[in-house]
Amino acid sequence: MKITLQVWRQANANDEGRFETYHQGGVNEEMSFLEMLDVLNESLINEGKEPVAFESDCREGICGACGMVISGSPHGPKKAITTCQLHMRSFSDGEEIWLEPWRAKAFPVVKDLVVDRSSLDRIVESGGFISVRTGSAPDANAIAVPKSNADRAFDAAACIGCGACVAACPNASAMLFTSAKVAHLGLLPQGQPERFSRAVSMVATMDQQGFGYCTNHGACQTACPKEISIDLIAMLNRDLAIGALSGA
Amino acid sequence: MSRVFVFYRSSIGKKILMALTGLVLFGFVFTHMLGNLKAFLGAEEFNAYAEGLRSFGAPLIPHGYFLWAFRIGLIGALIVHVVTMVQLWAMAGGARPKGYKQAVHLEDGVSSRTMRLGGIVIVSFVAYHLMHMTIGNVHPNFIVGDAYNNLVVGFQSVPVAVVYSIAVIALGFHLHHGIWSMFQSLGMNHLKYNHLRRVFALAFTIAVVVGFLTIPVAIATGIIQ
Structure with a gap:
């Protein structure tokens, strides 16, 4: 499947920040959401660009590291799971997905989708x-x-x-x-x-x-x-x- | 540090004060609605009720003293309700300096999202309503001591009845979230009865809104004249 990602890019806490658009082809619906981002980052690295920073650790929903707001829903559209437990089959082919960090004064952005x-x-x-x-x-x-x-x-x-x-x-x-x-x-x-x-x-x-x-x-x-x-x-x-x- | 200061300084302490003063104000609008329904019993009954509020407790309490004590209590509750709200609103205002591009709307309804707007509408309407029905300076034919006349003549104007109805509906939204929220802020929860808090809020909201709206409707249709 093909998707369009609108990803929040912000170099550091003082940077203004902006959305960047990525057209991601070859997405397998069995991929987890973070695996899809890993694939995006690999292609960005191959192009000599800065990969999208996001947090992850256990990738099984127990550590709490991987949060991001996915098209207006924290941890994405499914109930009772973390971002790492979300799979691409929850999205449709050609869908536009917006990725934003947690937004709160008490959670300053470290970089891109990573907050403190x-x-x-x-x-x-x-x-x-x-x-x-x-x-x-x-x-x-x-x-x-x-x-x-x-x-x-x-x-x-x-x-x-x-x-x-x-x-x-x-x-x-x-x-x-x-x-x-x-x-x-x-x-x-x-x-x-x-x-x-x-x-x-x-x-x-x-x-x-x-x-x-x-x-x-x-x-x-x-x-x-x-x-x-x-x-x-x-x-x-x-x-x-x-x-x-x-x-x- | 005094205990009351520790309590008030906390965001939860302020929320509890909002809940308690909200309960006082809710108690007032509910009894006010019941009192208004006396208009269906005719001019004599309604005016006797209005006068009864002034002479309540006589001869033990001098004429009018009860009403003023009641008013001072209500004004005090309103001031605490508004001051704590403004302080909390300022706190929330700075809590998310940059908003989401894609709005996060996981809330359970319109009523919880319109509390602050509804509050402003209600306070503005109350100021007008006092000038209209109590002081009488914006009333076309205000007669001191003839509350029934003031009510009927006041609501014969269509724009006045429309503004009143909008304010009552705004009050309904405010109460729908506010009454439920009061239970939550006061820590009144029990696994067995929790679902009844929403039912209670909805039932009282409907009672207040319908009760208040019957008056202009009855005047427009000539049931009360």
Whole structure:
């Protein structure tokens, strides 16, 4: 199949940036989206041109490195997958595909489709420690965890920190990411001692990074490759209110 | 640092304040709509209701004091609602300096995308509505103490009824997202009842919009005269 790519090219954070058009023939519909970009880059290198910079690592949907906005949808048009799990059979022959980086003040463009997502790391870092007994290994099941809480904590912990929620949000808010990180500890007994102070400090860091605020659109949960629910945002709102007003 | 400051400084704290003040304002528009329906019971009943709002609590509360306390509460809620919104809007305004070429529209509807525009429409209309129906300086035949006359004469003008209807529909969009959003911002969620939040929002939105729109329709068709 043949496709037309409109790719965002930007040399560095200070560069203005622009779209460049590439007509890509010989695309196999069994190729993953990133393999298609690899083929594009090979031909660019052969022509002596600068290849398109994009991030990827595991290429199996678990590392969160490969995000980009594909024709207006973070990680492309399919639900619950990352860009590397998207295949060219999801597009039609002759289709024009627009590729843009995550766009947010808190995610400065490093080059082309690569953005710096360190702001998410700073939110996690400000979560601090959890108080656990160290020393000899604890007995299995010494701490009882209700099944439903274990499931919900696991769902929250499925967040791979790709940033699609920020990219999709009309306010470029990182609330879904932060709520997932706060919830996966906040739902477990091991996370209880610092539960509320953790919510307060992570939200304070989130607010300082230049993200927008949450207007409850729900675009984030639609874009999330791990289908994390905005129910966690409601839980974060509750934990923040309790934490801030109780002086945690 | 005081706890209230920590709370207010946070974007979530401001959202919670928007939700709480939104709840107050929603409570007002809902009771206002119910009160308006008294117009169907005739001039005497409607004017007695209008006067009743002023003399509420008498003789314990002096005449008019309850109404003013109510108004001050509403104005306070509106100020907090608008100030937190402006602060949050400024925060979101800078969060995406460069937009997408291909618009990302994964949101679930028109109502969530038009909250800020709707808010401006509603506040502008409320200012006009107060001059029209309460102060009476833009009313063609305002009679102090005859709320029924002011209502019927006021809505006999077609442009006035159209502007009113547009504002009521804008309010409907605002409430449809706002009521649901209130549950979310206040952290009111439970896996078992979550789906009911949308149903609740839609039901109350329809009740408010239909309730308000019956008045100009009834006046235009002569049911109320």
